[in-house]
Amino acid sequence: MITLHRAPWVLPISSPVIADGAVIVDDEHILAVGAYADLRHGAYARIVDHGSRILMPGLVNCHCHLELSAFAGLAQQPVEPGNMPAWIASLLKLRASTGDADIEICEAALAAQYADGVGLLVDIGNAPCPRAGGYGGVDVQYFTELLGLSRQGTDHGLKTLADNDAGHKFTCHAPYSTSSALLQAVKGRARLAGQLYPIHVAESRDEVEFLHTGQGRFRIFLEERGVWDGSFAAPGTGAISYLARLDILDDRTLCVHCVHLDDHEIDLLAQKNARVCLCPGSNRFLGVGQASPAKMLAAGIRPGLGTDSVASNPELSMWREMAILAADHPELDPATILAMATLYGAEALGDKGKGRLEAGSTSRLLGVGFEGQEPLEFLVRDHDAKDVIWL
Helix, strand or coil, X not given: CCEEEEEEEECCCCCCCEEEEEEEECCCCEEEEEEHHHHCCCCCCEEEECCCCEEEECEEEEEECHXXXXXXXXXXXXXXXXXXXXXXXXXXXXXXXXXXXXXHHHHHHHHHHHHCCEEEEEEEECCCCCCCCCECCEEEEEEEEECECCHHHHHHHHHHHHCCCCCCCEEECCCCCECHHHHHHHHHHHHHHXXXXXXXXXXXXXXXXXXXXXXXXXXXXXXXXXCXXXXXXXXXXXXXXXXXXXXXXXXXXXXEECCCCCHHHHHHHHHCXXXXXXXXXXXXXXXXXXXXXXXXXXCCCCCEECCCCCCCCCCCCHHHHHHHHHHHCCCCCHHHHHHHCCHHHHHHCCCCCCCCCCCCCCCCXXXXXXXXXXXHHHHHHCCCCCCEEEC
């Protein structure tokens, strides 16, 4: 059935905002996007006028840990700004006391993402969240995360890979928690299968210090947990330079956080066409610093956005992520920030059908309640929850 949807504002994302616009769809694809005056004459099964709503594609959450959804209390407690090892220790202690992820809480978190307008999401965990194949209109890409910096940890990770078929998606936690052998083995497997390879990168200064010197708070943390055996040789570089040396960076590598990068590493990301996901809400809560999206954009990188988990972010809202990014980086165009939460995120995940409204795309339409004259400012800079419906 062919339907014409009309609204005072249509935001294709891949092209400029359309006032008094229309989107024509069938049951699976978008057929046309344009001004209502240009598209209204046609044989449509129905014409739906959406009143004051903005029409746009669904949001893309490039980084989330749904299995941590039971630990929202952790993000309500004070943290020592920038001390990642201390926060990780608190999380691990909490997880050890609670056992497996709560199924109902996981499902509720995923349902809340859908209700908030998220149509595509990357979930990282140790055990798949129920409904990892999708919830309603949400497509979920799930990855089992491996760690192993010691010889024993590496052997365990390699055995896990060998014990699972190629359809099971794996990734590594971070360069500071995973040996070079395991980093390369997981990337090699992902490369053969044409799969994404998300990895936490350059999130804190502690990580930078550890990779450069093998010392600092992360070294102490690893020793206290009994997982330091001395087999890891610090590469003496930042995370991106290290991953480039290991031949891990390419257009299917998604580098998450990317807070502490120098100009050379930003250039490396661009040269390798590696993908980037920024998590401004989590970074703000943990006090680890801010990424440099303007420099990335100038280098030709198109970063996506992610919420991370409720253990490090008081609120899992892509609208809030945009508002925080806009507040931290007022030099960024609101249209660019909205693209980061939609189009750029879909590109980073390799989904060319979502994140945009254009002929041939598969994005479901999102209707957002709004009465005013500046839809981009409202969507990007307003922290408040949005009145969202899926069409």
